[in-house]
Amino acid sequence: DGGITQSPKYLFRKEGQNVTLSCEQNLNHDAMYWYRQDPGQGLRLIYYSQIVNDFQKGDIAEGYSVSREKKESFPLTVTSAQKNPTAFYLCASQPRQTNSPLHFGNGTRLTVT
Amino acid sequence: DAKTTQPPSMDCAEGRAANLPCNHSTISGNEYVYWYRQIHSQGPQYIIHGLKNNETNEMASLIITEDRKSSTLILPHATLRDTAVYYCIVRDYSNTGKLIFGQGTTLQVKP
Numbered sequence: 001d002g003g004i005t006q007s008p009k010y011l012f013r014k015e016g017q018n019v020t021l022s023c024e025q026n027l028n029h030d031a032m033y034w035y036r037q038d039p040g041q042g043l044r045l046i047y048y049s050q051i052v053n054d055f056q057k058g059d060i061a062e063g064y065s066v067s068r069e070k071k072e073s074f075p076l077t078v079t080s081a082q083k084n085p086t087a088f089y090l091c092a093s094q095p096r097q098t099n100s101p102l103h104f105g106n107g108t109r110l111t112v113t
Numbered sequence: 114d115a116k117t118t119q120p121p122s123m124d125c126a127e128g129r130a131a132n133l134p135c136n137h138s139t140i141s142g143n144e145y146v147y148w149y150r151q152i153h154s155q156g157p158q159y160i161i162h163g164l165k166n167n168e169t170n171e172m173a174s175l176i177i178t179e180d181r182k183s184s185t186l187i188l189p190h191a192t193l194r195d196t197a198v199y200y201c202i203v204r205d206y207s208n209t210g211k212l213i214f215g216q217g218t219t220l221q222v223k224p
Contacts, residue, residue: 004156033212035214041216042200042214042215043157043200044214045213090156090157092156099145099204101147101149101159102149102157102159102212103159104156104157104158105156106155106156107154107155109154
């Protein structure tokens, strides 16, 4: 079955450590997105990529980094510079047809203590 | 992208139709209306989208007013499994960048 895989589902890290969240899609979608969700809040856009080797900052990119070396992969690194990293992180992808909806993964819940 | 306004919460009796409103008074001619829902601790699930005409699929119906300033998502026979947060989003079809989510409406389906 085609879809988006985010791993792991739960991740625990100590403060000051960088951590990388995985996002893989086998839908052959061109665009990929990372969102952050805090309790009781909507989704906020961190980074997005419309094509391999290119990506843009979203609304809350500070303290995060991404890469897009392959079409199917868009890993997100939460760096030690991110002041409040504990959150639910969601990855999404979209085909080239621009009015097509986003497909989401099931998220990674990151806890930093 | 235009902003949307949704009520923070709604209740619906099981088996009844759930009508979820969304205001998008600043929508432009190129912007589609999308609806997603999110069940706790899962990724949002796409429901339906439309530009001008009303749309229906196996999950729901989307009614867009003639002036396109508001829309209503209709779940025809709500079940307990439809309890979720529902997000209404508008997006320019030529904009392959940001997709902005608001706070959404928490729909509670009650037995």
